Amino acid sequence: RKEVEQDPGPFNVPEGATVAFNCTYSNSASQSFFWYRQDCRKEPKLLMSVYSSGNEDGRFTAQLNRASQYISLLIRDSKLSDSATYLCVVNPKAGNNRKLIWGLGTSLAVNP
Amino acid sequence: DAGVTQSPTHLIKTRGQQVTLRCSPKSGHDTVSWYQQALGQGPQFIFQYYEEEERQRGNFPDRFSGHQFPNYSSELNVNALWLGDSALYLCASSLVTGGTDTQYFGPGTRLTVL
Numbered sequence: 001r002k003e004v005e006q007d008p009g010p011f012n013v014p015e016g017a018t019v020a021f022n023c024t025y026s027n028s029a030s031q032s033f034f035w036y037r038q039d040c041r042k043e044p045k046l047l048m049s050v051y052s053s054g055n056e057d058g059r060f061t062a063q064l065n066r067a068s069q070y071i072s073l074l075i076r077d078s079k080l081s082d083s084a085t086y087l088c089v090v091n092p093k094a095g096n097n098r099k100l101i102w103g104l105g106t107s108l109a110v111n112p
Numbered sequence: 113d114a115g116v117t118q119s120p121t122h123l124i125k126t127r128g129q130q131v132t133l134r135c136s137p138k139s140g141h142d143t144v145s146w147y148q149q150a151l152g153q154g155p156q157f158i159f160q161y162y163e164e165e166e167r168q169r170g171n172f173p174d175r176f177s178g179h180q181f182p183n184y185s186s187e188l189n190v191n192a193l194w195l196g197d198s199a200l201y202l203c204a205s206s207l208v209t210g211g212t213d214t215q216y217f218g219p220g221t222r223l224t225v226l
Binding site for chain 2: 032034042046100103
């Protein structure tokens, strides 16, 4: 099993739709979690950190489910500009391990 | 507040050559991580530098080496380049004492090996 797994998609949705991505992780001791957004041929940009209590930033909501070892990202009222690849990142933080583990990304295309 | 900067933005080399990529971290950050991202793949961790030492290393051969300077900037060196090294090389900076290890990326260096 991969350390971090995401559905690669692509997810094709119309403008205004609500779309959700899940990401599963294998290390139950993982400490911190992030969602990054990456546009084609650009660097990843931090979208949001994921906290145990869940967090919301405008149209974006992130949730963490430790029991089932997954994190989710919900995008409401999708915009054309949301089209990108969304990368799930997990920090195991076991001992001195500070290496972030990256998923392969989920591709989203928002259509007019 | 300057973000993470990398140079050069693009580079073309031939097989067997050596390359040096450079990164300046975000102001106030002390840790630099390097990643390789091939087309259609997620970033693959190469190594991380903190206090001028390599602290973590991913599954990359010794041809990949690095350095961190007292001002926290960093270099990535790749020797004996081969075609498979063609990728986007990303540098990310973070603050060790920050607790969450949130990383911020530079724009990357796109390396093409012919």
